[in-house]
Amino acid sequence: MPVVHAATNRSVAACPRSDLPYGEAVYEESGFIVLETRPGWVRIRLDKGSGWIRWNRGPELHRYEDLVTHSMSSLQRDWDGFLFRTPNGKRWKPSARTDRSIEVVEVERPDGKLWFKVRLLDASPCSVREPKTVAIGWVPAYDANGSPRVGYASRGC
DSSP: OOEEEEEETTEEEEEEOSOOOEEEEETTEEEEOEEEEETTEEEEEOSSSEEEEEOOSOSOOOOHHHHHHSSEEEEOTTOOSOEESSTTSOEEOOOSOOOSEEEEEEEEOGGGOOEEEEEEESSOTTSSSOOOEEEEEEEESBOTTSOBSEEEETTOO
């Protein structure tokens, strides 16, 4: 059973976890969802919140922005429908229909917060026709709860 170090109010406590969320970086290669790295440590997503675990340089780390940039991506089901003109800028809601498929075209970290510039599509690239661009705008990488806003398909269509 892995031991995760959960930080609360500047104190650290060990808390055993049995079911940790995981992601798939490439076909059938799963691993922890890493949110942040520091020398010798990585902060991973837990069933509730996040926690730190020791990291020995053995396993390969895949950055979230690389996974969504180099894969078929989509906005999560709970996406509120808004895009931003610039990171942290004015938000707006495209009026055209979309299935939430996107192409990530740019990545920025203003004030240390990750944002994706996306090309919002009307259909998946796996559909029988070429998808059309609905809008281009920015989305924050994480929602208010710290959950990833953009998902990716490690297996393709």
